[in-house]
Amino acid sequence: MGLIFIDASLKNNKKHKEINMLVDSGASYSLITQKNWQELGLKPKREMEFVMADGSRISRKISECFIEIPFLKSEGHSPVILGEDGDDENLLGAVTLEIFGLVLDPLNRTIKPMKAMLAKLIKN
Secondary structure: OOOOEEEEEEEEOOEEEEEEEEEOOOOOOEEEOHHHHHHHOOOOOEEEEEEOOOOOEEEEEEEEEEEEEHHHOEEEEEEEEEOOOOOOOOEEOHHHHHHOOEEEEOOOOEEEEOOOOOOOOOOO
């Protein structure tokens, strides 16, 4: 397996930023580096605690951002972690992939449309 990076456009009000994001399906939320979210003027809406791979816990502020992935023709609002010092990589996490109806194929190193299922409740 290898790393997958994609180009994305972030928008907040009239501000716009082109960035490169590491696709990390092991990360729940997408993360925007401090420099990028400050340039966009994103504001924290809440705070969450996250468990790191080594078992340690950290708290990070959460906002929301409009993300566009042009080559996949996908766009929409997604929750994002507001990165702090030491958070050096923009990440595209599983929640954003699901919001966009996408899934990571790690074997082929591609992002594909998700096979979504809609269930109907049958009354007896």
